[in-house]
Amino acid sequence: MPAKENKILLVDDNLLFLNIMVQAFKKTGWECYTAYSAAQAIEKLRLNVPDIILSDYEMPGMNGIEFRQSLMKLDGLKDIPFVFLTSLSDKETIEQGLDLQAIDFIIKDTPINVIISKLNNILLTVNKQRELSTLEVQNAAKALNIKSIPQKTPQINGISVDFWHHAYHDVPGGDFIDFIQVNQRFTFIVLGDIMGKKWMAWYFTFGYLSYVRSAVRFATLSNEFSPANILQKVNSIICLDDVLQDILSSLSLILIDTETGIVNYAGAGDLPLLHYKAHDAILEQVSTDGLLLGMFADVAYTEQKIVLNKNDQLFIFTDGMIDMAHEAGVKTDYEGFKQKLAGLLAQGINFDEIKKRLFNLSPDIVVDDQSIINIIKT
Amino acid sequence: MISIETDTEGYIALKTTINEANLNNSEKFKAELIAILDQYHKKTILDMSSIGYMDSSFLGALVSSLKHAIAIKTDILLTGLRPDIHNLFTLIRLDKVFKIYKNLNEATAG
Numbered sequence: 001m002p003a004k005e006n007k008i009l010l011v012d013d014n015l016l017f018l019n020i021m022v023q024a025f026k027k028t029g030w031e032c033y034t035a036y037s038a039a040q041a042i043e044k045l046r047l048n049v050p051d052i053i054l055s056d057y058e059m060p061g062m063n064g065i066e067f068r069q070s071l072m073k074l075d076g077l078k079d080i081p082f083v084f085l086t087s088l089s090d091k092e093t094i095e096q097g098l099d100l101q102a103i104d105f106i107i108k109d110t111p112i113n114v115i116i117s118k119l120n121n122i123l124l125t126v127n128k129q130r131e132l133s134t135l136e137v138q139n140a141a142k143a144l145n146i147k148s149i150p151q152k153t154p155q156i157n158g159i160s161v162d163f164w165h166h167a168y169h170d171v172p173g174g175d176f177i178d179f180i181q182v183n184q185r186f187t188f189i190v191l192g193d194i195m196g197k198k199w200m201a202w203y204f205t206f207g208y209l210s211y212v213r214s215a216v217r218f219a220t221l222s223n224e225f226s227p228a229n230i231l232q233k234v235n236s237i238i239c240l241d242d243v244l245q246d247i248l249s250s251l252s253l254i255l256i257d258t259e260t261g262i263v264n265y266a267g268a269g270d271l272p273l274l275h276y277k278a279h280d281a282i283l284e285q286v287s288t289d290g291l292l293l294g295m296f297a298d299v300a301y302t303e304q305k306i307v308l309n310k311n312d313q314l315f316i317f318t319d320g321m322i323d324m325a326h327e328a329g330v331k332t333d334y335e336g337f338k339q340k341l342a343g344l345l346a347q348g349i350n351f352d353e354i355k356k357r358l359f360n361l362s363p364d365i366v367v368d369d370q371s372i373i374n375i376i377k378t
Numbered sequence: 379m380i381s382i383e384t385d386t387e388g389y390i391a392l393k394t395t396i397n398e399a400n401l402n403n404s405e406k407f408k409a410e411l412i413a414i415l416d417q418y419h420k421k422t423i424l425d426m427s428s429i430g431y432m433d434s435s436f437l438g439a440l441v442s443s444l445k446h447a448i449a450i451k452t453d454i455l456l457t458g459l460r461p462d463i464h465n466l467f468t469l470i471r472l473d474k475v476f477k478i479y480k481n482l483n484e485a486t487a488g
Binding site for chain 1: 434
């Protein structure tokens with residue numbers, strides 16, 4: 001049985017054969033769905049993307065080759081490993097299929113257990129190749145010493161800061177975190193999320209982070225300590241940058257002032273942060289009204305002043321913390337996350353334990369990068 | 379991914395046909411929507427009731443399409459957002475950017 005449940009789309013006009021195949025695949029732990037024609041398969045693929053497609057060659061309407069040709073024109077579907085199942089073994093058909101980047105041909109008489117083993121091996125090879133490509137980029141990033149997630153937390157008088165981050169599928173993605181300590185009194189905390197996933201989003205995190213770091217440094221050099229004004233400047237620059245055109249990002253920018261104990265918060269299209277008021281044991285949502293960075297150049301950002309009392313906590317997080325896959329599909333559930341967190345905090349459970357209980361989820365449930373920053377007034 | 383439901387003088391009504399709106403279909407969706415905007419060049423009302431989940435890649439594609447619509451002096455109105463999706467739009471303030479209506483009737487009346 002495969003370690004992770006593989007998902008296959010079986011396409012065949014012979015319903016009896018299709019049923020036999022489904023039974024056999026399901027028995028060995030595969031998730032299966034079927035289509036009895038290429039047209040139906042394309043419809044189903046728009047809603048549900050499998051790990052691999054096994055398609056009959058001879059079908060009424062669109063045949064297997066035409067089906068493959070249609071998929072090759074569709075960006076989200078052309079890279080799904082595609083295997084032909086055919087009773088034909090003529091050279092010309094096979095050559096035509098291979099031109100269309102079909103991974104393999106399986107003759108229909110092949111015993112089903114052999115077909116399943118073959119497909120298991122194909123997926124293992126495909127996944128291994130993906131891992132190797134990922135590793136190469138990871139090594140290159142490491143060699144260039146570029147990081148969008150810090151290695152350590154800042155030391156701030158009277159405030160404890162911790163964070164937890166998990167990259168989706170262990171591939172760096174669009175979440176970025178930074179701690180900018182201006183001096184003993186002021187520290188900025190940055191949490192952003194480029195809209196997109198994996199490497200493509202990760203690539204743009206550096207552009208965004210550079211602008212945020214520069215804006216903070218220039219502002220503080222002029223004694224400007226307003227997160228809202230800084231966000232406004234970052235947004236104006238990003239909207240002028242052609243490289244970042246159409247690359248949007250959320251951003252939470254927080255300024256901790258250790259002298260007054262006040263936290264100033266401005267957000268750009270970010271999820272409302274959560275403030276745990278220890279004295280009353282309640283978890284409150286703190287919202288701002290700023291739009292995503294990179295959307296429109298002429299938008300204003302406002303900020304919220306948060307007073308942290310002893311043992312109060314703040315939680316700042318990205319959408320990967322609230323988007324989860326369930327049996328019925330993926331669901332965004334901010335309120336559910338808030339309630340679970342509130343329950344744990346009410347029991348006096350600390351961030352290390354919360355990480356284990358709330359964030360340590362099965363890879364099958366997680367659908368995006370996950371990042372959360374915890375700030376405690378000690 | 380997008381079907382054209384009604385084409386009238388004042389607007390064009392579209393409907394999404396996907397359930398899970400994510401990285402796998404966001405670029406294709408954006409290309410289809412922008413092609414429709416360019417071709418019809420009129421107020422576009424998009425029924426998104428088929429969508430049960432929308433990830434940030436897809437939200438990005440939707441916002442890019444709106445920016446394109448504004449640049450060519452038209453608009454995209456959204457209808458049929460499921461409660462979870464509507465709530466997400468509110469949480470991240472996209473409800474301030476898109477005009478959101480319950481259904482086509484409300485959208486055309488507005």
